């Protein structure tokens with residue numbers, strides 16, 4: 001199917017370097033256009049993507065001819081392209097050996113996601129590229145799969161409320177919005193029910209419990225928007241989606257602003273030597289609620305042993321008692337009052353799935369099978385045991401106290417808050433997520 005164009009590397013490199021600036025300009029334009037429909041608060045920050053940096057000596061000289069493939073129509077739907085300034089690396093199937101450089105504008109046929117990598121075919125050869133250094137060749141890939149939402153890595157509380165209302169208006173028979181309670185600062189914590197309320201299965205999904213991991217709120221909303229518009233939902237399940245369990249914290253992280261008690265917490269952390277960040281960076285990396293309680297350390301299971309930080313802080317303070325925080329109490333009350341078939345907590349980052357807590361059965365085995373079901377479309381790898389919280393997390397409590405199969409989904413690769421470059425692969429991994437959950441419920 002593929003013919004050799006007999007173009008030597010030197011030509012391809014010259015071509016790629018010549019194409020570098022115009023391709024980069026196109027990439028920036030695309031991002032800006034995508035954001036113009038959103039409010040300023042939800043615009044994608046157009047930070048120029050950087051090129052992967054690896055030791056230069058690990059890059060072998062490219063001496064092979066470049067194949068110009070003739071894609072089928074089905075394959076054209078799976079074409080991705082480098083998202084960088086000049087080139088990315090193609091790794092061998094062992095993931096560590098670098099095979100060649102992939103220039104800007106190159107066409108990569110996507111096969112599957114695996115952890116932080118994507119398995120692709122480039123130049124007639126399969127190999128791995130870093131997942132957040134590629135984007136779909138089709139610049140409308142994300143927007144054409146969404147009806148209400150716009151692409152955003154700074155997804156605000158107000159935008160979420162507006163999008164929930166718009167989804168409810170667009171799908172009045174399938175979407176209902178209510179509140180699970182109020183945050184410490186009095187913000188409603190909305191829950192969006194998607195699907196048949198009389199369904200035999202109910203699944204809870206929650207995100208942005210950790211403030212700086214606010215991209216999970218956009219992702220959960222995007223998953224539901226896409227699933228509604230693509231008609232992926234079945235009558236078998238009703239989803240209870242709480243995209244932003246910690247709205248006060250998200251506002252702190254996104255505004256990079258500390259108020260009142262947060263300023264005192266910052267001073268305390270500074271004096272304890274717990275942080276050396278300036279106040280804006282400290283606020284941006286905030287994980288806790290507005291009072292300095294880490295909500296994912298405030299749940300009863302394992303709370304006694306969870307003693308990482310003795311005082312209110314931007315992260316890792318468990319609170320004065322289990323469920324002392326308004327947000328964790330609201331989430332616990334909402335979970336306890338219903339018979340959920342599963343809970344999924346969305347955090348970042350790591351590109352992994354945590355599924356275990358304690359040794360109770362069969363809930364731990366069922367959690368593992370849920371993780372395997374989610375691994376299928378996302379490529380995130382299941383990991384048992386330690387989930388970064390040392391117990392006292394929501395998932396731990398749902399497994400331990402309520403016997404609900406539960407997992408933590410850690411999206412993103414390298415940094416939190418996520419970068420703009422993480423949006424494309426993260427969104428694409430979850431396109432077939434809802435059918436995978438449906439299948440798991442049926443098995």
Ligand SMILES: [Zn+2]
Nearest residue numbers: 210213347348
């Ligand atoms: Zn987290």
